[in-house]
Amino acid sequence: MYRPVIKLPKTRYEKILNVIGGGLFIVSIIFIISQWSALPEEIPAHFNGAGEVDRWGSKIELFILPGIGIFLWIFLGLIEKAPHMHNYPARLNEDNVQAFYLNSRKLCNEMKNFCLMLFAVISCEMVLVALGKTDGLGWWFLPLVLIGTGIPIAKGLIAASKIK
Template sequence: MYRPVLKLPKTKYEKFLDIIGGGIFIVSIIFIISQWNTLPEEIPAHFNGAGEVDRWGSKIELFILPGIGIFLWIFLGLLEKVPYMHNYPARLNESNVEAFYLNSRKILNEIKNLCLILFAVISFEIVLVALGKVDGLGWWFLPVVLIGIGIPIVKGLIASSKIK
């Protein structure tokens, strides 16, 4: 199958998303660290589909999401650098390879940064619930996440189907 290795620079859009996603994620880690001494020993560890706390756990669990986020940031960032390893339709050829690579990388970049923002929001909410400032994530959180993650995937698939 045709899979050339191309060095395609990141677009301004991808760089912008990296700054926004990475920035919000880093701010959430700084927020956790800054609030650490004010947190109770037990914090929300899980939320149900309605956004209500359904399990409490040790405050050390607050570092699970940032840990997963850092792993995703690194892993998906590396995967963005090798678009020739992504999955493509059989119609990939010399005339459309760049469009396919850029589209695939853009989808991956959007998902990576949305996950970082999602993990940051959940981390902020966990701290705020633990401090008694809010009750939970809210019923709207799960639908917004599902729609938010679904949109880049659907957009990317539509864009991919239009590549000749």
């Protein structure tokens, strides 16, 4: 099977998404640390589909999402660097390999940065609920997650189907 290793420079779009996703994620970690002493011992640890708190836990649990986020940031970043290892249709050839690689890498980049932004929002909301400044994520959160993950996947599949 044809799978050359090609060095494709990051697009402006990917660079901007990296700054936004990584920046918001880092800001959320700084926010957690800055609010740490003001937090009660029990904080919201889980939200249901309606965005309401359905489990409370130790404030140390605030570091679970940032920990997972750091892992995803590294893991998906490595996957982005190896588009030759991604899955492609049999029609992959030397004429379309760059288009397929770029499309696949952009999808990985979008998903990585959406997850980072999502984890940043959830982490900050956990702090705000614990401090009594808000009640929960809200009804809009689950549809946002579904749309936010569905659009890049659909966009990537449509773009891949148009590659000749």
